[in-house]
Amino acid sequence: MKAQIKEKRDVAKGTLMVVFDLLGREVDFIPGQYFWVTLLDPPYEDEKGPKRHISVVTSPNERGVLGLCTRIRDTAFKRSLAELEVGSEVEVEEPKGSFLLPEDASQDYVFVAGGIGITVFRCMLRYIAEENLPHRVTLIYSNRDRESTAFLDELGELESSIPGLRVVLTMTEDPGWDGETRRVDAAFLPDHLGGDLAAFRYYIAGPPGMVDGVAETLEASGVPEDRVVPGRFSGY
DSSP states (O other): OEEEEEEEEEEETTEEEEEEEOTTOOOOOOTTOEEEEEESSOSOOOTTOSEEEEEOOSOTTSTTEEEEEEEOOSSHHHHHHHHOOTTOEEEEOOOBOSOOOOSOOSSEEEEEEEGGGHHHHHHHHHHHHHHTOOOEEEEEEEESOSTTOTTHHHHHHHHHHOTTEEEEEEETTOTTOOSBOSOSSTTHHHHHHOSOGGGSEEEEEEOHHHHHHHHHHHHHTTOOGGGEEEEEOOOO
8 A cells, every 4th residue: 555654753873763654544553463565666766675674662552653763773774764755655464463462461471572572572562551451471681781771761651550570671772871881691581570580471672683682591590482582573
């Protein structure tokens, strides 16, 4: 379907959020899904073409729009997206994918986000807050520094508004940060979750190396494979 860029704003250093107006159409989706975007008149082109799939960062309750959030890198697609003006036309497809906000609220969940992997959880947490869902979630969010941490202030607001949410931030390369600075590893997880790691169900989103590393750590710690749901953001 045709859509137009409705809003563009920086949400962290080098990180751009873009919201597309669906021009009167409304799309139902489950928090966690992704959608395909095709740039119709991109100023830059390369062999990968103008089409990418990106997790939805906006809530399903934001009717008539779909939003994405991306690190700006030196690729044709990202450079084009950064330069396209509000009002520019694109094509979008209805969201799909199986990395979904779980319906079962009786389970304790751990969402582990690395960098831009926070986008999928931002969608889920906003929906939990809006619908007053009783989910119990520990969000572990790892970044280099505060400047590059997308939605940092908003996550604090969500933690205040969602009774079952606890946010654990770690900044691995921020000398002025007085909180957690370690990478998410076998020592980190028990310190913040307690001794029984298998008591939780895990959703992991971020760069493939980070996702694989956390999944391997959980497996080595005795967490059954069926309690770990990985989502690898391969980049584009």
